Amino acid sequence: MSKPIYVLSGPNLNLLGVREPEIYGKETLDDVRALCEARATSLGRSLVFRQSNHEGQLVDWIQEARTEACALVINPAAYGHTSIALLDALKMLDIPIIECHLSNPAAREAFRRETYVSLVATGLVSGFGSASYELAVEAAAGKAR
Ligand code: CA2
Numbered sequence: 001m002s003k004p005i006y007v008l009s010g011p012n013l014n015l016l017g018v019r020e021p022e023i024y025g026k027e028t029l030d031d032v033r034a035l036c037e038a039r040a041t042s043l044g045r046s047l048v049f050r051q052s053n054h055e056g057q058l059v060d061w062i063q064e065a066r067t068e069a070c071a072l073v074i075n076p077a078a079y080g081h082t083s084i085a086l087l088d089a090l091k092m093l094d095i096p097i098i099e100c101h102l103s104n105p106a107a108r109e110a111f112r113r114e115t116y117v118s119l120v121a122t123g124l125v126s127g128f129g130s131a132s133y134e135l136a137v138e139a140a141a142g143k144a145r
Contacts, residue, residue: 002045005140006069007036007133008061009051010077016102024102025129032130036073039134043141045070055083062089071096071140073133080105080115087116096143100136101126 009029017028027035033049040047048069052058058079065072072095079086080099090097097120104127105112118124122143125136 002144003068003070004046004048005040005071005073005137005144006061006065007033007047007049007073007137008058008065009075010058010079011053013075013077014051014053027130032133035130035134036137039137040141043138045137045141045144047137055079055085059085059089062086062093065095066093069095070144071098073098073100073136073140074117075100075102075133076115076117080117081111083116087119090117090120093120095145096122096140098122098136098140098143099124099126100132102129102132103127 013029016024016032017026029051036049037047050061072093074097076083076086099115099117099121123139125132125139128135
């Protein structure tokens with residue numbers, strides 16, 4: 001049995017579907033989880049799907065992914081634009097890292113145009129709402145050993 005794909009989501013994404021549906025879509029994070037699980041299952045993969053508002057918790061899970069995951073999908077949310085701690089943790093991984101965003105941050109405010117995560121990501125999926133996560137899981141499954 002291969003290791004699971006880890007799918008991590010950062011701050012405020014627990015409130016997905018509650019506000020700004022025009023930017024982030026109408027689905028809740030539970031809906032996104034169901035989409036990711038269905039896609040992973042159809043590709044013969046399992047999934048660990050987690051969200052935290054806390055930077056240190058995300059660092060702990062990234063470190064866990066070093067030994068427990070076959071690939072990592074991460075929507076770092078705002079921490080992508082600010083967190084060197086997440087970048088340093090991600091640098092320690094020897095598995096594919098797929099950065100994922102619901103919106104297309106490159107088409108929004110200037111402060112969203114760059115993320116630290118992109119420096120170490122294998123690839124980036126953004127701008128497709130909840131489908132960004134599904135596509136990222138598919139990419140992770142394709143890249144995983
Ligand atoms: O587009 C994305 O997925 C983002 O990672 C979302 C982050 C934003 O800071 C990034 O630039 C792009 C914000 C997540 C906020 O989550 C919300 C949840 C419910 C309602 C409104 C925002």
